[in-house]
Amino acid sequence: MNENVDQRLIDGSGILARLRNVSFDYGGKPVIKNVNLELKKGSSYSLIGQSGTGKSTLLNLAAGFLRPKEGSIEILSKPLKGTRKETAIMFQELALFPWQTVYQAALMPLKMSNGKDKNGMEERVIKLLEELGLTELKDKYPHQLSGGERQRTALARGLIGEPDLLLMDEPTSSLDTVTKESIQELIRKQQQKLQATLLFVTHDIEEALLLGEKILLLNGEGSVLTIDNPCYLRKQQRKDLAFYEQCIYLKELLM
Amino acid sequence: MNENVDQRLIDGSGILARLRNVSFDYGGKPVIKNVNLELKKGSSYSLIGQSGTGKSTLLNLAAGFLRPKEGSIEILSKPLKGTRKETAIMFQELALFPWQTVYQAALMPLKMSNGKDKNGMEERVIKLLEELGLTELKDKYPHQLSGGERQRTALARGLIGEPDLLLMDEPTSSLDTVTKESIQELIRKQQQKLQATLLFVTHDIEEALLLGEKILLLNGEGSVLTIDNPCYLRKQQRKDLAFYEQCIYLKELLM
Amino acid sequence: MTEKIKRHYRGRRKNKAGELLWGLLSFLLLWEILYLTVKNHTIPSPYLTFLYFPNVGNRLIWHLLASLARVGTAVGVSLLIGVPAGIALSASKGLRKLFSPFVYFIYPIPKVAFLPVFMLLFGLGNLSKILLVIWIIVFQIILAIRDGADQIPKIFYKVMAGYQATPLKNLRYLIIPAILPYIFSSLRISLGISLASLFFAENYATKYGIGYFILSAWTKMNYREMFCGILALGLLGIFLFVLLDIMEEVLVPWSKEETH
Amino acid sequence: MTEKIKRHYRGRRKNKAGELLWGLLSFLLLWEILYLTVKNHTIPSPYLTFLYFPNVGNRLIWHLLASLARVGTAVGVSLLIGVPAGIALSASKGLRKLFSPFVYFIYPIPKVAFLPVFMLLFGLGNLSKILLVIWIIVFQIILAIRDGADQIPKIFYKVMAGYQATPLKNLRYLIIPAILPYIFSSLRISLGISLASLFFAENYATKYGIGYFILSAWTKMNYREMFCGILALGLLGIFLFVLLDIMEEVLVPWSKEETH
């Protein structure tokens, strides 16, 4: 499936993923209801919403782990059947393997796609771990890590590949403000370098405004509201008053 | 160990926990170094610090799960040996048992302390689940819950008892802003009702300022800096500009 | 249990009946293949064996029941010993150091070699037979439970320690639920071993038991009768196994259905 | 492995030697107690048995080696069959439905009943002996591995599915590491069973093997010789078990040391 470059040329719409009337439930009341959504190539979307509304479920749908009960999902104009190699997902549960050290976990996605040079791989991992502040911890097992260190390890696993779609479920929830800011920077850099589409869940309105070109608000009824983000990439003063006003506006929306 | 009432009367110092020159490491470089700390009865402390500095470790020390390598910990003027019933801890890893439904998990702490009337127990649990927005989910197993729902379940387990020391490790990290605020309110109410000492870890500066009478800042060297919090309990306008200024000041301190 | 769950299990049970049937059928298939390839009187034709069934049918029931009673007692007692012992070995480093080597030492010794001791101490009756079976399976259960309890995340123990849970409550709320899947797994294995070890236990001084039945058919070189016995034993086995599966589904509802 | 880890394991190994010794000692203790209470010549005095050792010592080594070779081959082959089969049964619902009932059916049947078939098909030599042992332990391994693989969290499979991992990589990075503890657990159990089943396998047409040694001492009613054999078998067993423990500690470093 190394045809994405061609695909990108052929498919002139600029749309990476398209959800049409997607509904989903776990056998009870609907979690996702009649969602229509278009994710542009290279754009970033923050997904917000109250706890338990279905954000993780939506990510799982987009990743191909769950099948819509109704409606359809298309990626690069093709119906999505199962998972794709070009989608990277970071789970809310992290799902680190207890038998992998930080280094091994970060290396694994590269080992999955064959035929790459070994040295290059190792260098890339080491560089990424450096950027995530994990260098000293690279030989530790998950149970020897702090919560935030575990989260960063899962992040490394998500960011190391070359995906065209990056799905991240609360990637910075266990990180302190300072670490968080550098990680956010890293995520943005990575996304722009790869020209990947980023869809990430966050409960941090600031993060939503900083990283998302568009804000997707999932409400309790299972429908999605798309909100433009005027604050995105305002270089000089990242967090001015206008930013905080937008924050307060979004919070009101959330309620 | 049902002597706490007497203890509180006898021990006039008003100090619940005292750490003297406490140091700790996991066999490598020191994580906690020479920490002196006094936690007053009925007060609340927010513990902040960068990821991996040792916040969870400090909580584990205070809970009696870890023993200081040097120094000593006293609770109610008695040296701490092992765990105490009157300490409630909520782990960062949540540590929900896969075989317990939300309801069973919340009920368990009550079952642990014998000799209570059954009806009263059930009512209390149902009321708390209601306040945590878990009523509809009470018969679900952890793997059927969303991240935030799991966190709230762990919270229920932490808040249901009658502890004199409440240790919470990032209790609201997976919650959206709205839910977070109501949960914060709940934690504060519970703490004040029990006149318990609250020590909680957070990465959310706002939360630190809202819930903590004092802010404890754990730096990379393993020492603790205690900072007064002028914003605590400012009723009328919870988040005015002064609040944000304090936020920015703390962030700078963190760096 | 709510109505919905009940319906769910009823559906499963129907499935299980199918499984039972299919287990039998697949065995018959293998048997027929063996019969056709080996072409030797030690493997009688399945068809003729079935025709032979009426000759032994009635007697077989009693033999099966006698064996079932022995195996049931032995497995029950072994669980009562093995589960606590396994838990204790996992929980206490001291006990582990003290007893694991002993278990390791005694485990590989063919338990039949202890037959004289058992006969000596407990006579030729059911007591010695049942004790022999217990002796054969109990170490296996101890090891399996110990290894299972070792898999409980340490943080779960911390949760319980935080409540200063009594050992009993630790068992009730943490250890037993956590090792339930292992108990079932080791039950399956030890059930198999104990049914197979009837071959030793029903070897002497008894006239009832499926082990005796098969053995005596064998010494008589009546292979059809022998295979009737084997078939009956297999049916008993698969019936018990399916029962275990159902029990596991009911008692460990949080495990298999994990779809997340 | 870093120097530190190496030092760590060297320390452990010293411990292990102690364990070996203690296993022997505790067995001797039980034996002495039995000897003193039973007072029957079927249980010889440990002391006199030790004095008897020089009479058999040299021969014993060869018997042990012969058995070890057979058991080693059988366990190796059984793992090669049982681990993939167990994984497959756990991974595929279809396969599980298809084969679990068959395994359930065949598992409790006393495998010795197949002795004639094995002799017929594979002769009297080592092949039939090894196949018999395999036949006895392989189903147990299959079930244990299947139950173990069932315990892998579903989300781990999702991680691998996300990479569209080939089945081989799934094995290498997820399944094998996840079931390693179960492999060890079932190795311990099947090693025990296979050593014990030498009693059948070395029962015919051989003059070498510890099973043969014990059995023939038994038929000769030479209980001192028999107990020398049992002691040697126990020692072989505990040696293999301790080896397994060490291997597990090296290969599963993330499991036991969980202090968090």
Add this chain to the structure above:
Amino acid sequence: KQPEKELTFGILPAESAIPIILAKEKGFFEDEGLNVTIKSFSSPNDRNVAVQAKELDGVIGDVMTEAAFYENGLKLKITSDINEDFKILSSPDSGITDMKGLDGKKVSLVPNFILEYIMDKFAEENGFTYEIVEIPSFSGRSEALLSNQVDGVVFTEPQAGMLAAQGAHLLGSSRDAGIKGGALLFTETALTEKPDSVKAFYKAYNKAVEYMNTTKVSEFVSILTDYQFPEAIGTYLSNLKKAYEPAGTIDKSQFEDIIKWTKEKGQITKDYTYEELTDFSFLPQ
């Protein structure tokens, strides 16, 4: 009469047990006021263990087993001979049709006991040597023979007859050759504490032999099949040329030959005397 005398007796499912089984089932023991409990064993090993466990008053065995018991401090005595016949058979496809044909061939038996003794006797008489393939299990040995994996076996009846019927060649018979090794053994405790019971036992035993010799086999064969005997036992007994013999003694020379052989095999270390190991005084005069 009310049975008050008690004996527990251990048997193997072989020809020699038939009179004892019939004596029990036909009430001959009861007639003598004797209550016999029969414990049936599938292998000589289990039987020996039960003797050691002091669970039995008497057993069916042979001279070498008795000697081995004695060597190991188990005090039993030979009180009579038994009726049995060991056959030497060769495998269907071996082409061996007489005893000499076994020269240098593989013969399957259980070493150190009566089977090997009998084979040794035949080999000595015919001046050849053979190789032992040890297969203790009845069925294992017969299948090995029928599938030509061994060249010869030593087998008791009625299994021997069944093997012959399936193509094995009959090469010799211990009864025809006059080799006797089997015996009934009683513990010395039983002999001293309840000599009357043992005497009554033999009376009933002889009655059973007489019953066998005078009754059609079909009348009692179902009793035998209940005791693990194959159906073929009926055919075998019907075709028997010699009559069953009442309990008798074992020749001193025969006895001493076996003891010598057993000692050579390393089974025992002393030359036990005829007087030490036998006591035929319980036999009806």
